[in-house]
Each structure stands twice: as C-alpha cells, then as structure tokens.
Amino acid sequence: MRSTVRLTASATSALPRWLLFAICIVYAASGLFGRDPWKNEDAASFGVMWTLANGGAHDWLLPNLVGKVITATGPLPFWLGALCIRAFGPWLAPSNAAHVLTGLMFYGVCAFVWYGTYLLGRRPEVQPFKYAFGGEPSPRDYGRTLADGALLILLASFGLAERGHEATPQVGQLVCTAMFLYGLVRALDKPLQGALWTGIALGAFALCANPPLILALFAALLAVVVVVRALDTRKLLGVAIPLGLVIAASWPIAAYLAYPDEARHFLGDWVGSNIAYFRGSPKPALFYAAKNLPLFTWPAWPLAIWTWLSWPDLRRAPHIAIPLSIVVPLLVLVVLQQHETNLLFLLLLPPLAVMASFGLPTLKREVINAFDWFAVLSFTIVGGFVWIVWIASETGFPAPIARNLSRLVPGYRPEFNILSLIAALVVTGCWIALVRWRLSRHPKVLWRSVVLSGAGTTLMWVLLMTLWLPLVNFSRTYRDVATQIAARLPSDYTCISPVRLGDAQLASFAYFGKMHFAFDGADCDVLLRQDTQDYNPPASLSPYTWKLVWEGRRAADRDERFRLYVRVERPVRTTPAARHDTAH
Incomplete structure (x- = not known):
C-alpha cells in the first residue's frame, strides 16, 4: 500500500530535548504548591487523603471523608496521596504533599503518551513514501517526531490545565488510561511485556475508578482485540485479564476479610450508586458535552478527526484503531452520566493526543498557518489581559479594571511576590522569543504546527499560577x-x-x-x-x-x-x- 505521507528527513528534526523537558516540568509544577485545596473536587479528594493519612486500617480499606463514606471511586489514589502526606509531612504542608502525587502522575501520563506514540510511529504501515534516491526520514526519527507532536498536543489541550493539577482520583484514572494505551501498543512488538503493562493498567484502573468505567476500559480491550489483527490475542488476554483481576480483587477481598459487614454495604454502594449514576437521560449530558467538550479537548479533537480522514486505507491499523477503541466507550459514558461535569473529559486526552499526532504529517500549509496564528493571537491577547489585571490589582490602574476586580472578588487584598513576578517575566520572554523564532524562520519540521499551542497553554497556566495565584486561591478556598x-x-x-x-x-x-x-x-x-x-x-x-x-x-x-x-x-x-x- 502506497503511503500518503511525503516527508524529507529534514522535516523530522528533533525538538530540542531541553525545550521539551522544560515545557513539561514548568507546566506540571506550576499550580501544585503554595495554595490551599480548592473547591470542589480538589478539596474533597484531599480531605479523603488527609483522613487516611491520620487514620487506621479501617479508613484505608473503607475510604471516608472524616467519617462520611466515599464510594464514587476506588481507593488507590487516596492510598497514594495519604502515603505522600506521611512521607513528605516533615517538610511540606499536607495539601502540598498530596500534590506531589499529582505531579508524579502528570509526568507518568506524559511518558506513556510519548513512548506509545513513538512505538506506533516506527511501525512500517505508517512510514512516509520512500523516494527512489532516498532522503525520507528513518523510522526512528519519524516516530520520535510524532511522539513530540503528541506530547505537545496533550499539553496544548485546554482542559488539562486545571484538572491535571488537582489531587483527584481522575488524575489517577488518567495515568492508568495512558498506561493502558501504552501497554496495547507495546504488545504489538513485545506481546508479553505489553500484556503485563495492560494487565497492570487494568487492575490499577479498577482500584482508581468505578464499575462503569472499568467496563468501558474492558470494552476498549475487546474492541482492540477484534479490530487490530497484528496483536497476539491469546497472550494479551491470557496475561492481561488474570493479572488485572488479581490486582483489582485485592482491595475488595482485604476489606471483606477485615470488616465483612461494613465491606458488604460499602462495596454494594460502590457498585450500585455508580451504576445508577449512568442511568440518567442522555439529553442534559449530551447538551453539556456538545457545549464544553470541544473546548476542553482543543486542539486534540480536530487533529484526531483529520487523522481519521487522512488515513482512509489504514483505519484498522493500530495508530487509529487503538486510540479510537478507548475514546468511543468513554464517550458513551460521557453522554450517559447524570450530572453535568467534565471529569470524564480528562480521560479522553491521552488517546486523542496519540491519534491526533498522526494527522500532523498530512496537514496542509494553510491549516498549519491557521493553527499558528490562532495560537499567537489568542495566547498573546489573553496573556496580555492577565498582565493588565495583575497590574490593576497591584496599582489600581487602569481604574475601571481595578473597580471591576474589587466588585467580582470583594475582600481580596493583593499579595506581591517577587519570585512570582520574575517567573512570569521569564515565561513571557520565552513566549515572545518562541513566537519570533516561529514566524521569522518558518521551519518545515513536523511539530511546528503544535509547538506554539503547547507553549501558549504553558504560558497561560504559568501566568495564572504566578500573577493570579493569590487571587485564585482567595476565591476558591474555605x-x-x-x-x-x-x-x-x-x-x-x-x-x-x-x-x-x-x-x-x-x-x-x-x-x-x-x-x-x-x-x-x-x-x-x-x-x-x-x-x-x-x-x-x-x-x-x-x-x-x-x-x-x-x-x-x-x-x-x-x-x-x-x-x-x-x-x-x-x-x-x-x-x-x-x-x-x-x-x-
């Protein structure tokens, strides 16, 4: 089958490693420390972790919030958060210690997305057209460039900024989803290793989530087995499912053996209440998703759709079939949930980012320029607005903005922090330099269409978590x-x-x-x-x-x-x- 991708080796020049690591580290670390637990999910989840950190075996096996039973998710994220509170307690406040786990999970998501895309990008069916006299990129360089693009798309997704920095079970579910995707991809060339990763992801996800979400991920596994013919189905199912069941069953069995009567009611509520949560009318959730999901997953979703359109002969290939098999069951749950919330939107980002990266080689120049100008204009304007509001809060000028701010957030008193100001100035200067480089050099590299989006989202989050952190913290703490x-x-x-x-x-x-x-x-x-x-x-x-x-x-x-x-x-x-x- 002739490839539709035509690239030269220069188009796969690697993004500087230091720049990629810097973006990830700065983006992940900003907003984790120096603040209180925020309403709603961040504070509620921290409360469970804090209860466990100061509690005994009963609290660990039957998680609760200062005595109130919590059955919306599994206990694993609460266990890990409580361990962080205990481990870092001598040096960090409990709320900051819990966010150490969030940062580690964030880096785990980035790693699984990058390596999963890298392995898919080296596969023979997605390689660019081979020229008669050479000059096309090597599979390794091509896969690495696609992986860089997937990571930038993930970081550029608007919804990741706030939700990805909260100490919630959804961040644990996010890293398990990314691990599950990586395990399926790894199983293509190393079946046993991939099956082990997949089984661990299934079991850990079961300890982080609830029965409907577990069924959704299991449905994704079955869909991949049916669609992707390159997998060793017998080894994958024979190892992953038993391993996942052993890990998933460890908590219910331990809870039942220790506290049989309480565990029976607890686990019954964990199953029953979560199944009832997805029995509502789909109309409100569908309307909410139609209104908020496109912005939450931008720019991953349009690029993922473009991938589907631009690879018509390879839609059953792993680079499309594996991510799409994860996205579809999760979208079904998004529509069926009773409450209007974006918590499940977060789990869509890893598979969408991986799938979207394979649309980058086929983007037209006009589309690339449109993405670039949208990123330059939107992030520069919004970044300038953040600076103006901060100046107004500190100096009272411009007076209309200062008056509106005092009316919107009554009682707030500005807090000047020189380190935050320096960090904001540095990240703003980096943004200006990156925009100047992108617009003056016109590089032909594959990741050029998303580097501004990824850096722009990082700019916005860092500015908010430096200049506006006291304001945001004041408005969202109790x-x-x-x-x-x-x-x-x-x-x-x-x-x-x-x-x-x-x-x-x-x-x-x-x-x-x-x-x-x-x-x-x-x-x-x-x-x-x-x-x-x-x-x-x-x-x-x-x-x-x-x-x-x-x-x-x-x-x-x-x-x-x-x-x-x-x-x-x-x-x-x-x-x-x-x-x-x-x-x-």
Whole structure:
C-alpha cells in the first residue's frame, strides 16, 4: 500500500530535548504548591487523603471523608496521596504533599503518551513514501517526531490545565488510561511485556475508578482485540485479564476479610450508586458535552478527526484503531452520566493526543498557518489581559479594571511576590522569543504546527499560577470561613452535625478548622448548615433549642451561606404555685 505521507528527513528534526523537558516540568509544577485545596473536587479528594493519612486500617480499606463514606471511586489514589502526606509531612504542608502525587502522575501520563506514540510511529504501515534516491526520514526519527507532536498536543489541550493539577482520583484514572494505551501498543512488538503493562493498567484502573468505567476500559480491550489483527490475542488476554483481576480483587477481598459487614454495604454502594449514576437521560449530558467538550479537548479533537480522514486505507491499523477503541466507550459514558461535569473529559486526552499526532504529517500549509496564528493571537491577547489585571490589582490602574476586580472578588487584598513576578517575566520572554523564532524562520519540521499551542497553554497556566495565584486561591478556598467557624465553636462540644454541606466544605472545615463531624443521625450538640438567603431555623427538640451563634460566607461566593447553631438547654418555666411553694 502506497503511503500518503511525503516527508524529507529534514522535516523530522528533533525538538530540542531541553525545550521539551522544560515545557513539561514548568507546566506540571506550576499550580501544585503554595495554595490551599480548592473547591470542589480538589478539596474533597484531599480531605479523603488527609483522613487516611491520620487514620487506621479501617479508613484505608473503607475510604471516608472524616467519617462520611466515599464510594464514587476506588481507593488507590487516596492510598497514594495519604502515603505522600506521611512521607513528605516533615517538610511540606499536607495539601502540598498530596500534590506531589499529582505531579508524579502528570509526568507518568506524559511518558506513556510519548513512548506509545513513538512505538506506533516506527511501525512500517505508517512510514512516509520512500523516494527512489532516498532522503525520507528513518523510522526512528519519524516516530520520535510524532511522539513530540503528541506530547505537545496533550499539553496544548485546554482542559488539562486545571484538572491535571488537582489531587483527584481522575488524575489517577488518567495515568492508568495512558498506561493502558501504552501497554496495547507495546504488545504489538513485545506481546508479553505489553500484556503485563495492560494487565497492570487494568487492575490499577479498577482500584482508581468505578464499575462503569472499568467496563468501558474492558470494552476498549475487546474492541482492540477484534479490530487490530497484528496483536497476539491469546497472550494479551491470557496475561492481561488474570493479572488485572488479581490486582483489582485485592482491595475488595482485604476489606471483606477485615470488616465483612461494613465491606458488604460499602462495596454494594460502590457498585450500585455508580451504576445508577449512568442511568440518567442522555439529553442534559449530551447538551453539556456538545457545549464544553470541544473546548476542553482543543486542539486534540480536530487533529484526531483529520487523522481519521487522512488515513482512509489504514483505519484498522493500530495508530487509529487503538486510540479510537478507548475514546468511543468513554464517550458513551460521557453522554450517559447524570450530572453535568467534565471529569470524564480528562480521560479522553491521552488517546486523542496519540491519534491526533498522526494527522500532523498530512496537514496542509494553510491549516498549519491557521493553527499558528490562532495560537499567537489568542495566547498573546489573553496573556496580555492577565498582565493588565495583575497590574490593576497591584496599582489600581487602569481604574475601571481595578473597580471591576474589587466588585467580582470583594475582600481580596493583593499579595506581591517577587519570585512570582520574575517567573512570569521569564515565561513571557520565552513566549515572545518562541513566537519570533516561529514566524521569522518558518521551519518545515513536523511539530511546528503544535509547538506554539503547547507553549501558549504553558504560558497561560504559568501566568495564572504566578500573577493570579493569590487571587485564585482567595476565591476558591474555605480557609477564612473555617477559621471563623472554629473561633465560635464551644470548647467542650461533642461533635458537629453537617446539613447540606458538600464534600469540599467538609474536608476544608475539618482540615483548616480541626472540626469533628458525625454522620448517620448522631446526637451532636452543634449544627452547621449551608442555606440560601431564605431559610427556616432548625426545629428544636425538647428540652433543647438551637441557638444561632455565627452566620457568614466566603467573600468571593454570594451563593453559599453558612449558619452555626449550638444546642442549649431550654429554660424551665415555673408556675405561680410552684413559686409560692418555693417561697415557703
């Protein structure tokens, strides 16, 4: 079959290793440290990790958030986060220690995507057209260039910036998805090694996710086995599935042996509630995905579609079939989920980035120029806006922007940090130099169409996490509210009954305010409620009544309002006759 790709060896000149590593390191490290756990998922997941780090075997086998059972995902990310909190506790705050795990997982995703694409790019069916007198790139150089492109596409994806820097189980699921993809690719040339990687990924994913997601990944495995004929199916299934089952079953068996009654209810809820989560009407989720998924996965999704269109005779080949087999089951779950959330969008990025990289060799010059100008204009404009808002917050000029900022985030006081300013200046200078190099040199290398997008996303995230970090942290933390509540708590209170508090609020109040919550109808002497402006006070129970001792909210949030009640003994009314008898 004649290849549709025509390239010379100069087109596969390697992206400087130092530049690629610098982009990955700077991008991954920015926003991990020096901040509080943020609402919503970041704080909630950290709360579980913190609970486990300070708990015992019961907490580790049946993960909970300060006593509230958590069954939305598996326990593996919480275990690893708790280990990081314990390991780095002497040097780092618990929230920063938990984010060490996030950074390591981020680098793992990058490594699996790069090596998976590299192996696919060396395969004979995707090699460029061989000229009569030579001059085409070698398979090794071609695969390395495609791998660089896949990594840049992954980093350029808008949705990775925030979600990829949170201490959530979804980041664990992300690295397992990337490992699963790499294992399938590795199984093409080294069946046993690939089967081992695939089995480990399946088992680890089962410990990070929930039954519907596990079934989706298993469906992807079956689809790959059916479509990709180059795989050693017997060895892949014979090793990967038993290994995955052993790893996946380790936690349920251990929990059941240690706490049979509690584990039965816990695991039943883990299965039942998560299956019910994907039984909703697809219309709301479909509308939400149609509105948000294209931006979340940009620029991976248009390049992935272009790959499908530009390789019409090789759609069953591994470089298309393997990533697409992972994307399709995940898209089905995206549509079936009940709540409008982008958490599952994150898992689409590794296979989309790998598939998208094979569209780079066939892009027309006009399309490449369009990608470049879009990146230059959009990231330069938005980056300039970040600088202007920061200047306005620090100096009060321009005055209209400063007034709008104080109205949007009331109570915020700017915090000047010289190191953050230097980092922002350096990354801005690097962006200007890269744009100048790209537009003046007009390089012919394969990765030229995505290097500006990858660097631009890095620029934006670094600027936000340096210049705007105090502002973002102020608007998304519960530290101040927790401190205010803790100051009004009785010194001898027994426990707090939460009413309509979310997981992020429970975690933040317990962590910052050292509050002790109780659940399942416990007889507590303190009540903490989240209400709207219109509310009814809690009903009193004889002989006690609830006394409102504090009311407040986060300065940056007008929708949330918290009210703290303390149970006090109701005064006993005496009758006139009783007073007369007492007098005698």
